[in-house]
Every structure is written in C-alpha cells, then in structure tokens.
Amino acid sequence: xxxxxxxxxxxxxxxxxxxxxxxxxxxxxxxxxxxxxxxxxxxxxxxxxxxxxxxxxxxxxxxxxxxxxxxxxxxxxxxxxxxxxxxxxxxxxxxxxxxxxxxxxxxxxxxxxxxxxxxxxxxxxxxxxxxxxxxxxxxxxxxxxxxxxxxxxxxxxxxxxxxxxxxxxxxxxxxxxxxxxxxxxxxxxxxxxxxxxxxxxxxxxxxxxxxxxxxxxxxxxxxxxxxxxxxxxxxxxxxxxxxxxxxxxxxxxxxxxxxxxxxxxxxxxxxxxxxxxxxxxxxxxxxxxxxxxxxxxxxxxxxxxxxxxxxxxxxxxxxxxx
Numbered sequence: 001x002x003x004x005x006x007x008x009x010x011x012x013x014x015x016x017x018x019x020x021x022x023x024x025x026x027x028x029x030x031x032x033x034x035x036x037x038x039x040x041x042x043x044x045x046x047x048x049x050x051x052x053x054x055x056x057x058x059x060x061x062x063x064x065x066x067x068x069x070x071x072x073x074x075x076x077x078x079x080x081x082x083x084x085x086x087x088x089x090x091x092x093x094x095x096x097x098x099x100x101x102x103x104x105x106x107x108x109x110x111x112x113x114x115x116x117x118x119x120x121x122x123x124x125x126x127x128x129x130x131x132x133x134x135x136x137x138x139x140x141x142x143x144x145x146x147x148x149x150x151x152x153x154x155x156x157x158x159x160x161x162x163x164x165x166x167x168x169x170x171x172x173x174x175x176x177x178x179x180x181x182x183x184x185x186x187x188x189x190x191x192x193x194x195x196x197x198x199x200x201x202x203x204x205x206x207x208x209x210x211x212x213x214x215x216x217x218x219x220x221x222x223x224x225x226x227x228x229x230x231x232x233x234x235x236x237x238x239x240x241x242x243x244x245x246x247x248x249x250x251x252x253x254x255x256x257x258x259x260x261x262x263x264x265x266x267x268x269x270x271x272x273x274x275x276x277x278x279x280x281x282x283x284x285x286x287x288x289x290x291x292x293x294x295x296x297x298x299x300x301x302x303x304x305x306x307x308x309x310x311x312x313x314x315x316x317x318x319x320x321x322x
Contacts, residue, residue, distance in 0.1 A: 007108045008116045015091070015120025020127060029131050067242060067270070069187070074238045074266030076129075077195055081231055081261070084125045084199060085206040089224070091117055092210030092303070101303050110300040114211075115292075118203045125199060190268050190277075197284045198261025202227060204288070204295035211302035212310035219309060226312060234259035238266045245270045255280050257287030294319045 019025055092114075095101040104113055209223045237253045244250070245267045254264035254272070260280045264272070301318040302310065 004109070004112060008112045008119075011104075011108070011113060011116025012120040012123065015117055016123045016127075019087075019121065019124045025124070025128065029128055030135070032132065034135075070245075070266040070269035071239065071242055073187075073191055073269060074242075074262045075235070077191075077198055077265055078231060078235045078238075078262045080125055080129070080195065081198055081202050082228070084121055085202045085227075086224075087124075088118055088121050088203045089206040089210035089213075089220075091121070092207050092299075093213050093220075096211060096303055096306075097214070105303065110303055111296045113303075114204070114207050114296060114299045118200065118207060121203065122196065122199055126196075129195070187268065191265060193281065194261040194265045194284070197281075197288055201257060201261070201284065201288045201291055202231065204292045208295035208298040208302070208315065211299040212305070212315055214306065214309070223310065223312065223315075230258040231262070234262040238263045242266055242270075245272075251276065255283055257284045260284050297321075 092101075095104070101113070108116075205227050206224070209220075209227065212223060213219050234253065237249060237259065241247055241250045250263060250267060253259040254267050254276065260283060264277070264280045268277070297319040298315045301321075302315065
C-alpha cells in the first residue's frame with residue numbers, strides 16, 4: 001500500500017510540475033483576472049447615468065450582488081470542468097498514442113496512473129484558482145478605490161451634483177453592507193468542495209474517454225459528447241433559472257451529481273435549505289465513487305488497446321466485464 005501511494009505521488013508530482021511550468025499556464029493565470037476586471041468595470045462605466053435612474057434600494061443591490069456571486073461561481077466551475085477535464089483527456093490520449101503509457105504501466109497499475117494524472121491536474125487547477133482569487137482581490141480593491149474616488153469627483157462637478165453624489169453614496173454603502181453580510185466561510189468551503197467534487201466526477205470520465213481514443217479526431221468528438229452535454233445543460237439551467245432559485249428544476253438539478261457542481265454552487269449564494277445541501281453533497285460523493293470505478297475499468301482496458309474504433313457501448317462492456 002505504501003509503495004502504491006508513493007508511485008501515485010510521483011505521478012501527481014510529475015503532472016503538477018510539468019504543467020505549472022508551461023507558458024500557457026502562466027499567461028492564463030495573469031491575463032484572465034485582468035480581462036475579467038476590465039469587463040466588470042467596463043460594464044459599470046457604460047451603464048446608464050445614475051442621475052437619471054431611480055435611487056436604488058439596499059435589498060435590490062444585495063439581491064443583485066448575490067445573483068452575481070452565484071452566477072460567477074457556477075460559471076467558473078462549469079468552465080474549469082471543461083478546461084481541466086479536457087486537459088486530463090488530452091494527457092491520457094497523448095501518452096497512449098506516443099506509447100508512453102505502455103512503459104509507465106510496466107511499473108505502476110493503470111488505476112494508479114489514472115488517479116495520479118487526475119489528482120495532479122486537480123492540484124494545477126486549485127493552484128490556478130487560488131492565484132486568480134488573490135489577483136482579482138488585489139486588483140478589484142485597488143480599482144474600486146480609484147473608481148469610487150473618480151466617480152465621486154465626477155458627480156460633484158456634474159450639473160446635478162447633489163443628487164448624483166447622494167445616489168452614488170447610497171449604492172456604495174448598500175454594496176459594502178451586502179458584501180459584509182456574505183458568509184464567506186460557507187461560500188468558500190462549498191466552492192472548494194463542489195469544484196473538487198465536480199472536477200473528479202467529470203475528470204474520471206474524461207480519462208476513460210482519453211484511454212479509448214486513438215488518433216482519429218472524430219472519435220474524440222463522438223465520445224466526449226455524452227460528457228459535455230450534461231455540463232452544457234447545467235449552465236443553461238443555472239443561467240436561465242437563477243432569478244427563481246427555488247423552483248423545481250433548480251432544486252433537482254442541484255441534487256443530481258451531473259449538474260449539482262454548477263447549479264448548487266449558484267444557489268448557495270442566494271440561500272439553500274440544509275437538507276438539500278446535504279443531499280447534494282452525498283449525491284456528488286456517491287456519483288464520484290461510481291464514475292471513478294467505471295472509469296478505472298474502462299481505462300485498464302482502453303489504455304493498451306490500439307487500432308480499434310471504440311464506442312460508449314464497447315466501453316461499457318469493458319466496465320462491467322467480470
């Protein structure tokens with residue numbers, strides 16, 4: 001058992017170090033937060049003039065903030081599942097096509113190789129998310145201080161300075177109170193759990209698909225479609241129903257493990273009953289264990305199979321073959 005953990009640890013270390021040293025990782029880590037904040041503040045600058053709009057209520061600003069946080073968290077998990085899940089699949093495929101997997105499997109078990117690759121890329125994803133959060137926090141703090149001061153100066157020099165300044169102060173005060181009222185501990189803990197749980201749930205399936213693919217790109221599209229469709233529909237359900245987070249579709253989508261990482265994370269910012277949260281957590285853990293077991297059996301057969309076009313029907317035969 002100790003030797004098995006040691007071998008898996010070596011694979012995790014190899015995957016992690018090789019990917020964080022990649023130029024693409026560094027560029028995406030530092031450029032994405034800047035683009036994200038430019039989009040947010042650009043939207044604010046081109047929004048309607050505050051002097052011609054009704055004075056906002058604190059409850060409206062608070063609910064809007066919760067809506068935005070829920071949408072941002074759900075969207076972030078959705079796209080990271082796509083990005084890093086595809087990274088797992090490409091890594092498995094490249095090792096199979098280049099016959100590297102044959103050499104590695106002579107020293108480790110297929111399950112150890114699969115889990116090492118998945119956990120190594122999961123560590124890369126967590127590292128990148130942590131760096132994104134740190135950069136966005138510091139950039140947003142600096143930008144908001146500059147923007148708030150600049151907006152107040154513009155309001156004071158405008159024709160309706162008193163009304164504009166009062167409206168802006170109400171917005172800033174209500175936003176600060178809403179931000180202070182957020183349960184960051186619960187939000188961060190749930191985000192980490194649903195990010196890791198959702199990634200492991202789908203990454204094992206992406207690894208299974210990667211092991212069954214040869215060099216034909218059409219195989220990649222046909223085999224990944226059943227995996228990507230649930231994530232895509234989860235995003236559609238979340239974005240179209242987030243204004244009514246307690247409707248039947250949102251409740252069930254936040255419990256089913258195929259969609260819960262995206263939908264439940266979006267609902268948590270608005271408020272979720274405890275029993276629904278616990279049921280969703282239990283469902284995702286059960287789903288992860290099931291998909292990992294199925295993916296491991298597919299991976300064990302597919303990683304050493306060459307020259308044969310695979311299908312999901314054939315892959316399921318590998319999974320349930322005694």
